[in-house]
Amino acid sequence: MPEMNFSSFLPEFEGGYDSSAKEKVWRAQSAEFREFWVTRVMGTDSDPISDEDCDKVIKILDSNGKGNNKHTEAIARAMVSQGAWRRLFNELHKNKKLGSAVNKILTEQDPKLKAQYIDDLYGMEEAQKIYLTGKSGNTISAFIAAFDPFVDLSIISLKDRKLLLEYLNSPYVKEIDAETIGSKIVHSNAALTEAIKASGVIGDARKISNYCYYAPVRELWRGEFSSPQEPSGNNEAKEFVVTVATDDTDEQLDESGVRDSIKIQGLLAKIGEQMGFDIWLPNPDRARVAKVWQPRDPRTLLTTLPLSYDKATQSTIGLIDVIWIKNKRSIARAFEVEHTTSIYSGILRMADLVALQPDIKIKMHIVAPLDRQEKFSTEIRRPVFSYMTNGRLSDMCTFISYDDVRHIAELEYLHHTRDGILESFEVSAEQPEE
Known part of the structure; x- marks a missing residue:
């Protein structure tokens, strides 16, 4: 040839x-x-x-x-x-x-x-x-x-x-x-x-x-990998369970001693609450988020996940940074707040969830500083995330910047706004270049 x-x-x-x-x-x-x-x-x-x-x-x-x-x-x-x-x-x-x-x-x-x-x-x-x-x-x-x-x-x-x-x-x-x-x-x-x-x-x-x-x-x-445009022809299940990596990057604290990522977690919780959702936060983060967000109704912040998944799935879901729960029984949206340079750990956690529950249908978002957006696009299109059992992770998970979260939190009449407004602020890694 x-x-x-x-x-x-x-x-x-x-x-x-x-x-x-x-x-x-x-x-x-x-x-x-x-x-x-x-x-x-x-x-x-x-x-x-x-x-x-x-x-x-x-x-x-x-x-x-x-x-x-x-x-x-x-x-x-x-x-x-x-x-x-x-x-x-x-x-x-x-x-x-x-x-x-x-x-x-x-x-x-x-x-x-x-x-x-x-x-x-x-x-x-x-x-x-x-x-x-x-x-x-x-x-x-x-x-x-x-x-x-x-x-x-x-x-x-x-x-x-x-x-x-x-x-x-x-x-x-x-x-x-x-x-x-x-x-x-x-x-x-x-x-x-x-x-x-x-x-x-x-x-x-x-x-x-x-x-x-x-x-x-x-x-x-x-000179880089390309995500498949169609699922593979055979029906043989490909199982991808990946573990969440840690990153040595230390996040800077502001004058009040609160990290930006914690502030964003708090804003996402506040936005979800105002839109009528119950909120789930990982247990280790609750005390820190409480410095920037307190629910108007204490029952809004759930103490247990009202979901009927197996133990492994429950454990994975329980570590996601912010989850909006609809009608106290189903996940509306899940957010991973990713401040690290690699942006990898948040994507891995979402991949864990999809690998454990291939049929799960929730909207997932990586939330990070704007300068991490290109890194997000590159990482989420890696082959390991592109050949999953039910499709590409990049078709299920989008990017939202810190700045956009702050803007959404300041919108008037947020309590009359539906969560679909996030679609005006998310960016997908899988849109065509031209």
Whole structure:
């Protein structure tokens, strides 16, 4: 069998890629994004931007966005929750200084100045609080690509750009680590476009980005495992029971001596209580969580699990950080609060539960700082979690950031809100890249 090179799959890819139709779609969607940006985000009014208006544009920016499916077109999977996107747009609209900083990036044509403006944005503390900045550059790169999808790559992750540059032997890969974030984003776009076209893949930025994420091409450069898309053909049960690892990372305490993870546990308990659920906390955590949350009705915090599982399953469930119990007899949602760098122990605990009870149907969430999100996505797609008896763990367990939990806890009328609101704040590791 001949050795595959980067352009080997081009004829196959182009057989299903209608360049003319795609160009028409992206001219319309880029125009829609620009109009939203000018009239709503940069508008002089003080009215909040509605969720409905935000969602129309989020759908363009993020394939994980509400309303997207395999037949719709979005820039990329940005790993930002729906709720975070909405807050981001409203903050850019309200905070004129911040909005203007992003506007300068989008409208600047000079590469050197654009890089400088991105660096300036990354230096703004208010930008760091709303998912606008991050080491992979996903959010600002999604904005840039939507503003001009034919020039700026839809490969928004700097991690993916570097992997591609290495695979294509671009000389720029030797320089990228020494550059500022702004220079990385701007220069990698130009260098990667040049390297892809030099490999024989010709077209606008949108086309070559799609080609890079075409499944057989992605396997060439990404160099990582891939989760199975369908269950295996045989019915032989595969048993995966894994033990929860510990992590040596010490979590910092705040001035009051309470860890962030304990605060988040308390907030999750408070949110669940306000939504009408009973709450389960592991016995070792109760005294610590009591410093930040006390139930209004002591009966809300259950002393025993009202579940009819075997002893091994009960023991595993009993160690999950926060559980919302519905009608005192069934699990509505389970949360593992994961502060460690590895983020592995929380995923392992959820895997234990699913391995012990393959038919269990509950909604599971890993809750961690935002900078752990990419690590979550990588770890939960490992083969050990992908070939489980009843499917992929990544289809059952999603990520919610600390920031989003804090935001949910501050929502008005939370006691009239259903738990489905979490779907606007969770991020799945298994959404398609393109």
